[in-house]
Amino acid sequence: MTTRLAGKKCVITGGGGGIGSAAGKLFCDEGAEVVLLDLDEDALAEAATNIISDSPNANVTTIAASIVLEDDATKAMQEAADRMGGLDVLVNNAGIRKFTHLTEATPESWQDIISVNLLGTANCAKAAMPFLRESDKGAIVNVSSVYGVIGRKNMGQYDATKAAINSMTRTLAHEEAEHGVRVNCVCPGGTLTPFHKARFAADGMDQADIDAIQADATLMKRWAEVEEIAYPILWLASDEASFITGTILMADGGKSAK
Numbered sequence: 326m327t328t329r330l331a332g333k334k335c336v337i338t339g340g341g342g343g344i345g346s347a348a349g350k351l352f353c354d355e356g357a358e359v360v361l362l363d364l365d366e367d368a369l370a371e372a373a374t375n376i377i378s379d380s381p382n383a384n385v386t387t388i389a390a391s392i393v394l395e396d397d398a399t400k401a402m403q404e405a406a407d408r409m410g411g412l413d414v415l416v417n418n419a420g421i422r423k424f425t426h427l428t429e430a431t432p433e434s435w436q437d438i439i440s441v442n443l444l445g446t447a448n449c450a451k452a453a454m455p456f457l458r459e460s461d462k463g464a465i466v467n468v469s470s471v472y473g474v475i476g477r478k479n480m481g482q483y484d485a486t487k488a489a490i491n492s493m494t495r496t497l498a499h500e501e502a503e504h505g506v507r508v509n510c511v512c513p514g515g516t517l518t519p520f521h522k523a524r525f526a527a528d529g530m531d532q533a534d535i536d537a538i539q540a541d542a543t544l545m546k547r548w549a550e551v552e553e554i555a556y557p558i559l560w561l562a563s564d565e566a567s568f569i570t571g572t573i574l575m576a577d578g579g580k581s582a583k
């Protein structure tokens with residue numbers, strides 16, 4: 326075990342999901358105390374059980390909550406800070422997707438995705454900020470997407486929320502520098518999570534079909550493993566990134582460089 330996050334008190338939203346649970350495991354392995362926060366209680370329980378079974382000394386607990394409403398996000402951050410005796414790191418990772426052409430997007434689906442991806446991220450940042458300001462070395466890592474930076478068809482609502490998260494990252498970095506809180510963002514490219522595997526299996530796709538999706542999409546010609554996104558999140562959360570704020574870090578296998 327190394328100790329790149331030794332003593333850090335961390336909340337990871339979307340901690341029951343693919344990237345969030347991988348970040349949770351890595352954070353624990355690096356000495357952090359971790360609260361996984363997620364809407365999905367079963368996914369949370371599975372993520373925490375897996376982390377503890379791999380790393381019996383892991384200091385991980387869970388909070389089942391939605392980040393959509395400010396009151397709920399505020400209660401969850403307060404509970405996490407009470408439990409850990411403060412808060413040093415917030416990873417804003419929870420997110421949902423919509424697979425719709427913009428001309429077919431409904432007001433309800435816009436409200437839905439903006440509520441989670443954009444307002445949920447803003448709610449958690451606002452609720453966590455008093456605790457992060459009290460930390461000597463507070464840090465937020467937002468999880469955006471390569472498609473917050475480059476364009477494509479079919480997921481315009483999602484991509485718009487991710488571009489907004491990039492913008493919010495820069496603004497918060499400006500506003501919080503004087504309070505000692507760094508705010509950065511990781512933009513993953515296609516990352517093969519259980520969510521994607523289930524979606525592709527439902528569509529009857531085999532591994533060759535899945536591999537083919539990324540064959541020409543990135544310079545590295547493959548999907549990312551969840552750990553390959555968790556490591557940049559870890560680094561931005563750690564003191565190794567102490568002079569880094571307002572950065573949008575591409576973790577996309579070179580997709581945005583094409």
Ligand SMILES: NC(=O)c1ccc[n+]([C@@H]2O[C@H](COP(=O)([O-])OP(=O)(O)OC[C@H]3O[C@@H](n4cnc5c(N)ncnc54)[C@H](O)[C@@H]3O)[C@@H](O)[C@H]2O)c1
Pocket residue numbers: 338339340341342343344345362363364365368390391392393418419420421441445468469470471512513514515516517518519520
């Ligand atoms: N997997 C990829 O290819 C990829 C690529 C680029 C960006 N991302 C981003 O990375 C993040 C994690 O992605 P993932 O692939 O692990 O997704 P995932 O779907 O496996 O996990 C997302 C988690 O967020 C939780 N969540 C959803 N709504 C919530 C709410 N209202 N309150 C609290 N929790 C809620 C879900 O229950 C889920 O556990 C997301 O923000 C996603 O947009 C993923």
